[in-house]
Amino acid sequence: MSATFEILDKDAGGRIGKLKTPHGTVETPTVMPVINPNIQLISPKEMRSFGAEILITNSYIIYRKEELRSVALQKGLHGLLGFDGPIMTDSGSFQLSVYGSVEVTNEEILGFQQKIGSDIIVPLDIPTPPDVHYRRAEDELAVTAERLEAARKFIKGEQLLAGPVQGSTYPELREKAASHLKGLNFEVYPLGAVVPLMESYRYAELVDVIAASKRGLSPASPVHLFGAGHPMMFALAVALGCDLFDSAAYALYAKDDRYITVNGTYHVEKLNYLPCSCPICSKYTAEELKKADNKEELLGRHNLYATFAEIRLIKQCIKDGKLLELVEQRCRAHPRLLDGLKKLYTHSPWLEQLDPATKGTYFYCGPESASRPEVLRFAKRLERFSLEGSVLIRTGQIKGEGSYDQILTFKAPFGAFPREMEEVYPFSAEVSKYPDYEALSTALSNTLKLMDLNPKAEYTFICEKEFKHPLIEEISKKAKLVYREAWKKE
């Protein structure tokens, strides 16, 4: 799709990519620390020491303030900020969403970003908030589309151009907008106006918005979840295919005495301990931090360390094919995130197309794991197994099984598969000894489906006493059902 973005590794909808910009290549997923051109808690050039590879700042603020504007025009954006790596610039759309109007046109701000040497230029789109009337979302989308088309004609050089996807909380509008923009070949696709969803913990809706936008876009394009900066939801967003985040949170939260962790945010006054291993939290006690003269700066540093550690963990999980395990763990931090996880797997048929055919050992993490792409893929391929004669289905090797024509292993949440495949992905899965109801539901219905596909075989199903599920009765109609305990006595 885009020569500027190369995908190196994949897991679920997530990927490790390389994004080429005029000021260097960035490895994604990553977070862009937001640099306020007026006040800097931590200097841009120091950002690399936390793991930042690219920054983001606001061209509208620079444009509007004479001291900043003249320096930017003279020395360039990189000279102004004192950072020689890639810098993305926002356009004033945020100010538009807050104040209702801005004193600049789309063309003016595009030209300004181009002139000061931004690496990723953002047009002046309309960030339609959640829950507006459908008509308003549609109308604003039309204005955004016009401006983006104008921008695409205008920006044609080495600099990257972002094409923000809007559409409020209407997945169909998001998908339509994304499909339209796909044809215009932007280098980066921000998903816009999602901050209100995150602020009110509406993660299930956020998942739908991201999934809809991604469906409209080419899977080869880099996607920026605009305004997402809290590490608690990075894994979930990456699993859906987001590649770039931006964090003003590290500084805004610090100003507000808030301490970021992957499990949520603490007010520093409520901390008795510093539950983190970063250089700040390993050096100071909670009491020392609370009393420090440079408390805000220390909190900002901690927030950045916590943010980038999560990015590295996510990337390692993609390499290991364990991203969904991380997502399922992180989404236990808040029940609204758990709702987001449950929503994520309603998109499993789509994720399954993106997910690698083989990867790290599947670890069962909870009922949601029964809806993971690899479980779905197994269900879709049941017709590949052909069964004849006497078929024994059991959870593990049992005495006297040699007399059966075929032997299947039953493992929730998958179902029954030839025992020869026990060590093969995904059947090598590590699962709980005590399967949840949902895991049994999937495994037993897959088993019933397999039996229906092979009606001539004669089945014996060795059942564990822990398996309590109404589908066991269905199984007993199609197979000789023996409890393992009883089998031993035979």
Add this chain to the structure above:
Amino acid sequence: MSATFEILDKDAGGRIGKLKTPHGTVETPTVMPVINPNIQLISPKEMRSFGAEILITNSYIIYRKEELRSVALQKGLHGLLGFDGPIMTDSGSFQLSVYGSVEVTNEEILGFQQKIGSDIIVPLDIPTPPDVHYRRAEDELAVTAERLEAARKFIKGEQLLAGPVQGSTYPELREKAASHLKGLNFEVYPLGAVVPLMESYRYAELVDVIAASKRGLSPASPVHLFGAGHPMMFALAVALGCDLFDSAAYALYAKDDRYITVNGTYHVEKLNYLPCSCPICSKYTAEELKKADNKEELLGRHNLYATFAEIRLIKQCIKDGKLLELVEQRCRAHPRLLDGLKKLYTHSPWLEQLDPATKGTYFYCGPESASRPEVLRFAKRLERFSLEGSVLIRTGQIKGEGSYDQILTFKAPFGAFPREMEEVYPFSAEVSKYPDYEALSTALSNTLKLMDLNPKAEYTFICEKEFKHPLIEEISKKAKLVYREAWKKE
């Protein structure tokens, strides 16, 4: 119970405590880094910078090696190690379990520990491994009991004496042993010979061993899970009431190129990124770490940082009444830990007695959350609610509810409770919008029980379409069942 241990805060079976020793007071839960008297990857005096408050070393190794022994006898244990804080000493029991015999008697090694000024002295007990014949476990327990009685008579001063609980994988033996030792008033109770269970990920059995031992002991006594040093299981063990851990892992793993995280262990060669925020992982890249001349030391430092960050997080969670939320998250790191979590909640009736009556907001994390102590407690108190007349049960406010005599709120996994209590703990719970089967099972059976306790009232149950559960049919036999969608249309 013991004047040396004071409990400051509690959550589930976990607690924050203060353990007084001759060389100072230690806040628990904590980990004691194991100091090898022969080789030190990281010096004892540096251990404080990672968060260590107490160390553990092996008195038998010191006793057997002339150079060490003479220095220890002359300068004391603290002089030998160059650490002026509390130090616990092991007795040679570990060597006994590995080599089958040791060249020292119980009295000799007790006397030696006393002489060199150990803060916590351990007798030469018999560490019976898992899975031995019951008879052997019993016989060895008798020898251990004799030696501990002798030790208790022998050690009477300021120094603390540990009374290890043995009993192999027989919970009844563990409980019996613990009850016996309780009467002898040891200052610390190590749970012995659990390392093989942890090495083979037998967390469900470990949970039973800990719970059985704890039942036998006084809840006021500090408990040391001997040999437990991997942070992935600290939260689970703390929730069961373990106060002390010891980590040789930080150094042994480092020697073996292994990198510890709360989600498990990585071989450093397989790391593409350093998924941690500690001073080592924030300074080095994975490639730099792999090639570093002092790789072993750097890994040891990372391992210690990761270990103590988890301890601080656990303590903060106890303060916030959120320990079980952390446990439920951590136990998703491996399906065997998930089995341990499921086993933990089979002990909920016991945990419920220890758990504070009110604490931080309950967060639903998954099906296991339906078996948490507070949910159980609610079920036990259903008879406190007396219902009469027309009773409406709904998940949230609906039109026209004013005409009912009493209004109850239904929230899984709890059940139905007076709507006036919506903001009161535990009903202020944050739960998933899409309840799991297990959460509905508990909530619906509690609701049925409440109806049975108040048979004269007339019930209307407003059901959500997402609620798919066989007990809905039972509800419909005792209540007018209306789906929320249908209600709106009425």
